[in-house]
Amino acid sequence: MKIATLTMNPAIDKSSAVTQVVAEWKLRCEPPEYEPGGGGINVSRAIQKLGGESAAFYAAGGLAGRMLSDLLDREGLQHRAMSIAGVTRENFTVLEKSTGRQYRFGMPGPTLNEAEWRQCLEKISGLLPQADYLVASGRLPPGVPANFYGRLAKLAREHNTRLIVDTSGEPLRLAVAEGVFLIKPNLREFAELMGRESVDGLEEERLARELVSANKCEVVVVSLGAAGVLVASAEGAERVRAPLVPIISKVGAGDSTVAGIVLALARGQSWREAVRFGVAAGAAAVMTPGTELCRREDVERLYEQLMKRGSS
Numbered sequence: 001m002k003i004a005t006l007t008m009n010p011a012i013d014k015s016s017a018v019t020q021v022v023a024e025w026k027l028r029c030e031p032p033e034y035e036p037g038g039g040g041i042n043v044s045r046a047i048q049k050l051g052g053e054s055a056a057f058y059a060a061g062g063l064a065g066r067m068l069s070d071l072l073d074r075e076g077l078q079h080r081a082m083s084i085a086g087v088t089r090e091n092f093t094v095l096e097k098s099t100g101r102q103y104r105f106g107m108p109g110p111t112l113n114e115a116e117w118r119q120c121l122e123k124i125s126g127l128l129p130q131a132d133y134l135v136a137s138g139r140l141p142p143g144v145p146a147n148f149y150g151r152l153a154k155l156a157r158e159h160n161t162r163l164i165v166d167t168s169g170e171p172l173r174l175a176v177a178e179g180v181f182l183i184k185p186n187l188r189e190f191a192e193l194m195g196r197e198s199v200d201g202l203e204e205e206r207l208a209r210e211l212v213s214a215n216k217c218e219v220v221v222v223s224l225g226a227a228g229v230l231v232a233s234a235e236g237a238e239r240v241r242a243p244l245v246p247i248i249s250k251v252g253a254g255d256s257t258v259a260g261i262v263l264a265l266a267r268g269q270s271w272r273e274a275v276r277f278g279v280a281a282g283a284a285a286v287m288t289p290g291t292e293l294c295r296r297e298d299v300e301r302l303y304e305q306l307m308k309r310g311s312s
């Protein structure tokens with residue numbers, strides 16, 4: 001197993017549609033659709049769409065937890081639930097057909113107790129010897145200490161597993177303090193990590209290089225939305241502009257970017273190629289409706305374009 005993903009706070013994303021959302025009325029919705037969700041799980045799904053393999057590990061409990069496992073089975077994904085007493089969360093999205101507005105209801109995850117999150121760490125620790133890359137993605141659920149990804153970083157280092165962390169706030173800061181292989185914050189998350197209100201232009205490059213030279217991250221990929229990414233590593237810093245694509249839904253862009261980068265690296269491709277494959281996957285995710293991730297044929301076409309463009 002080359003790539004493993006970890007989702008501490010997965011979800012079932014339930015979606016439906018109704019003509020009009022009105023308070024007090026009984027709203028007759030269309031038959032709901034169910035999709036597995038959560039950072040690491042989405043990265044695993046995007047890797048699969050790109051023709052690659054990974055194993056998804058996640059904390060899950062209750063009926064919704066079982067349903068999540070069932071949904072992942074149906075997608076043919078390699079996965080393993082780490083069992084918890086709480087019930088896996090369900091998010092709910094309703095499309096109001098008369099206006100095209102989307103109402104998105106997010107739920108907090110179940111609270112994990114200390115024995116549970118310690119057990120998750122132990123299980124992950126047991127699989128690290130077989131994993132070249134571990135992608136820890138998403139927010140931590142209530143009860144899990146902010147230094148959880150930091151603890152994971154220590155374990156990953158002991159096993160020579162390259163840890164990729166995609167999260168925000170204190171959990172990201174503490175993971176970086178411990179030292180990780182790669183982070184992929186967006187500009188807002190990156191500014192927060194660096195203790196700034198905002199960062200711009202040349203400053204983001206200098207700050208990303210600083211993180212690398214302080215040995216806190218081997219690679220920093222700051223995602224800049226439609227502008228693409230800024231990558232900093234020991235080899236220097238580079239900006240890769242995103243291709244111009246029709247914007248249908250931005251959901252899943254970040255997860256697809258991470259999936260593209262880690263899959264290309266696990267396949268032994270160069271940095272230059274991996275970053276472009278990630279940018280292509282992120283742009284391809286923007287072209288697909290709703291929560292749909294990236295489509296392989298879009299990614300491959302955009303990747304060819306980016307490789308032809310030369311540097312920048």
Ligand SMILES: Nc1ncnc2c1ncn2[C@@H]1O[C@H](COP(=O)(O)OP(=O)(O)OP(=O)(O)O)[C@@H](O)[C@H]1O
Nearest residue numbers: 186223224225226228242252253254257279282283
């Ligand atoms: N409008 C766009 N056009 C082309 N590519 C885009 C666009 N928006 C995002 N991307 C691609 O997707 C990548 C990730 O997007 P973004 O920077 O918005 O990440 P994010 O904020 O982490 O997203 P998410 O909300 O999915 O976590 C970008 O670096 C870029 O390559």
Ligand SMILES: [Mg+2]
Nearest residue numbers: 166186254255
């Ligand atoms: Mg993100």
